[in-house]
Amino acid sequence: MTTTTYTVTGMTCGHCVSSVREEVGEVPGVTGVDVDLATGLVTVRSESPIDAAQITAAVQEAGYEVVTPS
Ligand SMILES: [Cu+2]
Numbered sequence: 001m002t003t004t005t006y007t008v009t010g011m012t013c014g015h016c017v018s019s020v021r022e023e024v025g026e027v028p029g030v031t032g033v034d035v036d037l038a039t040g041l042v043t044v045r046s047e048s049p050i051d052a053a054q055i056t057a058a059v060q061e062a063g064y065e066v067v068t069p070s
Contacts, residue, residue, distance in 0.1 A: 023062040
């Protein structure tokens with residue numbers, strides 16, 4: 001089990017949160033996604049490490065930007 005946290009900008013409401021959660025949740029290997037609207041923190045859980053580029057692409061697909069993969 002791996003947990004990685006990303007900071008995402010541009011989310012303003014619950015709809016944004018569910019868009020990000022849905023897109024990131026579709027990345028192969030992702031088992032769970034937590035989004036904190038107030039901080040922009042997106043926590044991704046997976047069985048094995050996932051390439052940050054895949055998560056970044058999914059966030060962009062939802063219409064937002066990853067500031068710092070951390
Ligand atoms: Cu919104």
